[in-house]
Amino acid sequence: MPRLDRNGDTSVSIEFEGVAISAFEGDSVAAALLSNGYRNFRDTPVNGASRGAFCMMGVCFDCLVEINGIGNIQACMTEVRAGMHIRRQRGARDIHAQDGSL
Amino acid sequence: MKHPDAIVVGGGLVGAAIAYGLQRTGLSTLMLDEGDVALRASRGNFGLIWVQSKGINFPPYASWTWDSASLWPTLDAELRDLTGDVLDLHQPGGIEFCLSDDEIKKCRGDIRRLHAHAPQVAAEMLDHKALSKMLPGLGPDVVGGRYCRGDGHVNPLSLLRALHKGLLTKGGEIKSGSPVRSIRHQGGVFTVATNTEQHQSARLVLAAGLGTRDLAEMIGLDIPVRPIRGQNLVTEKLQPFLPFPCATIRQTGEGSVQIGASEEDVGFNDATTPRILNKMAARAVTIFPHLKQARIVRVWGALRIMSPDGYPIYAQSQRFPGAFAAVCHSGVTLAAVHTLKLAKAIAEGALPDAVSAMNPERFANAQT
Amino acid sequence: MKPNYDIAVIGAGPAGMAAAATAAGQGATVLLIDEQDTPGGQIYRSLSRQNLKDKAILGPEYYAGHKLIAELETSRVEYCPGTTVWQVSEEREIGISGNGAARLLTADQIIIATGAQERPFPVLGWTLPGVMGAGAAQVLLKTGGVTLPDAVFVGTGPLLYLVAHQYLRAGIPIKAILDTTPQGNTFRALAHLPKALADLPSLIKGRRWISQLRASGIAFIKHVGDVRCVGEDTVEAIEYWQSGQWNRIETQAVFLHQGVVPNVNLAMAAGCEHIWNNAQLCWHAKTDKWSQSSIPGISVTGDGAGINGAKSAEISGRIAALGALHRCDLIDTAARDRLAAPARRALAREVRIRPFLDALFRPSQNFRVPANDQTIVCRCEEVTAGAIREAVDLGCMGPNQLKSFTRCGMGPCQGRMCSLTATEIIAQSRNETVANIGAMRLRPPVKPLLLGELADLAIPPDEPNPKVG
Incomplete structure (x- = not known):
């Protein structure tokens, strides 16, 4: 998705589902994923339906992703950091799977 | 206007179980329930079907509880067939954790006393090693625990809904938003007045939780219940990790982890407080350290219906035959006996022998 | 951070920033807590690090927020960003969480300024990825200049037209605008027009957005009676009901909007009495003329106390601060009233247009009750x-x-x-x-809190009992 022209951005590299993508410092994870064309962020634990970012202000809890092994993180409320490993949240969070920190 | 065969006052777990139970015996039943905002213990409870700590010093309660846990699969199957609702009933046995030697000692003593009159409960103490095999992720500070294969859990909200639905499906009637203001008795008929309506029936069951005390006075019964607050918290949905219901922690069918079991005597205040929640959370993460990372989604306080000795009260009026009262704080555990045994007996005109020791006169005796 | 403040302000949008700066300016110890990393709320979001080259895209109203941010930055306010408030109790004990740790503190006066959120827009398929709020689209513009080209904008209300107009200014193609404003609204709004005419510039600005959008060649479809978003795992198209038939537009992005409503969760969980506002179709806290809620010492101000927009929120925040300062005995009655007088006059000017807007953009029943x-x-x-x-x-x-x-x-x-x-x-x-x-009963924690944070919470030795304001 196109970005509007900006002054002095610092680009960072992150990973989504194992694919390296680029983002900019100050981006929320949600903005970074959307700007790379990813809309589907997770499957719900209730019916397995696909969901993505909706409110972009921390209200709806629909943009949940797994970051560095920690599940159910609000992508719209989390800023990207270089080297972040982001995955889709698949159903309910697996709390044993965590292997790192933000 | 045709009168219902029975009126049940109270649409919580006790009232709904009895109302549904009466209707299924063929009595046309009207259940009067309060509105959207009420002191509803049934919306705030924990969902355990719990045997191992019940009636340690009171054999009739222990056996009444055991009966109910044994009848639960029958109730579950019946409600599922009737309503299509799934209650998430699981009775794999349950655990109460001990975090100190003192707690171990107390649990051990309780088992001894319970087994003296209720050996069928067959509770046993397990050490840390044995528990760890059953529960991956158990914290190192859990010294041991008490296990009882008769314990289980269920979704209490689904149960409440299924009882309401079952009552309606069987042809009963529910009137919500109908708090009872007065009860009169004349010529063998009870007249129950709400703010807007009057209902009449020859049979009346008061099962209105904490509201029962005032209602019972209207028919000359003394039901001395008071509120004991319990605070609960629930986490986000997690992948299944806890295969057994435990006394203060259980994982629900949806995946949430429910943490509960505080007890406070604070009157009719159902607020939550960081001070109590902090203690509950600390105990929970001692038992399962990985839960430190779990997000809390909801917290609530609810008021248990507590009698002076903590056991249920079942009453039938001598002055006004046909009037009954039933209150307890174990509406989930006892739902099966309330539906399948208590209601049947009430329909036949008298309380069952099994509950005769749980009469309100026991408190009057205690005072004299 | 201290265990107690004269005044704690929650939310660093226009109301919160103004309240905090005003209070600190009169000598109060003030803590301003906000969940974002930079001040501004949603309206001035990311303003302090905004780097879009073309300032015309977000427009002068957005950059005007610099003045308020500067006032905050030069004040003595202790500003605490990146921190959520998960509870406010009746005893004015505040539970916060930041950097993975939770703590409790108290304030003699609490000002809740948690702003607004977009009104839910429940239609078939609104949960599909690619369907978002128009406000969400604007957040993306403000943070990193992210856009979703060829989107369909759906709904009613000033924000919908504003964001579409911002897309137009930025040269981002829009596939269509489906306007759901009910036909009868214009007539009902007319009764409020005379009063609204006093704010002619705002009226003209709104008209200009719409006429420029229509003149731009974007499909602008009015009187849309129903919509549904369709797609398998992401939105693929939007279908809309107009003139007696369903029509279909292929799109990968849908922006829904039908107004904003107060963000009531914190104030409701605190126990503040709320009332139903039938003109705005929302709950908001019941407040007195100093923004104090039904709980002494807890104020609710800005859009959280009823939708009036950013400028009104700023003024209301100042009035709330003066009320709180007075209850803290930091200013006397005469000073409070003298300082509030110009603010009240400005507020009266600002809110003149609101009944007209409420009536004109009142979302229809069938988009609120599916x-x-x-x-x-x-x-x-x-x-x-x-x-x-x-x-x-x-x-x-x-x-x-x-x-x-x-x-x-x-x-x-x-x-x-x-x-x-x-x-x-x-x-x-x-x-x-x-x-x-009646409303759904809400309880703390109103923001995510880890079980571990709660378990490690340092409990102050005393029960909370700060002096009553």
Whole structure:
């Protein structure tokens, strides 16, 4: 998705589902994923339906992703950091799977 | 206007179980329930079907509880067939954790006393090693625990809904938003007045939780219940990790982890407080350290219906035959006996022998 | 951070920033807590690090926020960004969480300025990835200049046209604008027009956005009666009902909007009394002329106390601060009233247009109360409109019984996306007013809190009992 022209951005590299993508410092994870064309962020634990970012202000809890092994993180409320490993949240969070920190 | 065969006052777990139970015996039943905002213990409870700590010093309660846990699969199957609702009933046995030697000692003593009159409960103490095999992720500070294969859990909200639905499906009637203001008795008929309506029936069951005390006075019964607050918290949905219901922690069918079991005597205040929640959370993460990372989604306080000795009260009026009262704080555990045994007996005109020791006169005796 | 402040302000949008700066300017110890990393709220979001080359895209109203941010930055306010407030108690004990740790503190006066959120827009398929709020689209513009080209904008209300106009200014193609403003609104709004004419510049600005959007060649379809978003795992198209038939537009992005409503969760969980505002179709805190809620010492100001927009929020924040300062005995009655007088005059000017806007952009009943039983109302627990109506048939009288019968409102958003809709469905099904049905009861924590944070919470030795304001 196109970005509007900006002054002095610092680009960072992150990973989504194992694919390296680029983002900019100050981006929320949600903005970074959307700007790379990813809309589907997770499957719900209730019916397995696909969901993505909706409110972009921390209200709806629909943009949940797994970051560095920690599940159910609000992508719209989390800023990207270089080297972040982001995955889709698949159903309910697996709390044993965590292997790192933000 | 045709009168219902029975009126049940109270649409919580006790009232709904009895109302549904009466209707299924063929009595046309009207259940009067309060509105959207009420002191509803049934919306705030924990969902355990719990045997191992019940009636340690009171054999009739222990056996009444055991009966109910044994009848639960029958109730579950019946409600599922009737309503299509799934209650998430699981009775794999349950655990109460001990975090100190003192707690171990107390649990051990309780088992001894319970087994003296209720050996069928067959509770046993397990050490840390044995528990760890059953529960991956158990914290190192859990010294041991008490296990009882008769314990289980269920979704209490689904149960409440299924009882309401079952009552309606069987042809009963529910009137919500109908708090009872007065009860009169004349010529063998009870007249129950709400703010807007009057209902009449020859049979009346008061099962209105904490509201029962005032209602019972209207028919000359003394039901001395008071509120004991319990605070609960629930986490986000997690992948299944806890295969057994435990006394203060259980994982629900949806995946949430429910943490509960505080007890406070604070009157009719159902607020939550960081001070109590902090203690509950600390105990929970001692038992399962990985839960430190779990997000809390909801917290609530609810008021248990507590009698002076903590056991249920079942009453039938001598002055006004046909009037009954039933209150307890174990509406989930006892739902099966309330539906399948208590209601049947009430329909036949008298309380069952099994509950005769749980009469309100026991408190009057205690005072004299 | 201290264990106690004279005044704690929650939310660093226009109301919160103004309240905090005003209070600190009169010598109060002030803590300003905000969940974002930079001040500004949603309206001035990311302003302090905004680097879009073309300032015309977000427009002068956005950059005007620099003045307020500068006032905050030069004040003595202790500003605490990146921190959530998960509880405010009646005893004015505040639970906060930041950097993975939670703590409790108290304040003699608390000013809740948690702003607004977009009104839920429950239509078929609104949960599909690619369907977002128009406000969300604007957040993307403000943070990193992210755009979704060829989107379809759907709904009604100033923000919808503003964001579409910002897309137009930025040269980002828009596939269509589906306007759901009910036909009768214009007529009903006319009664409020004379008063609104006093704010002619705003009226002209709004008209200009719409006429420029229509002149730009974007398909601008009015009087849309129903919409549904369709697609497998992401949105692929939007279908809309107009002139007696369904029409289809292929698109990968849909921006929904039908106004904003107060963000009430924190104030409601604190126990502040709320009232139903039938002109704005929302709950908001009941406040006195100094923004104090039903709980002494707790104020609710800005859009959280009723939608009036950013400029009004700023002024209301100052008035709330003066009230709080007075209750802290930091200013006397004469000083309070003298300082508030110009603010009150400015506020009176600002709100003149509001009844007109409320009437003109009042979302229609069928977009608030979905007729189609399949429509998801509670996004978290995936509860449909049909399931809610079924629960009403079982005897549910309000959103609290509904919650226990259907799980509607039990998920992580804590009812923010469903409680208004659910309550309106119940009201319609029971033929009752929303005010009589009542609100969903909310409890702390109103923001995510880790079990570990709660377990490690340092409990102050005393029960909270700060002096009564």
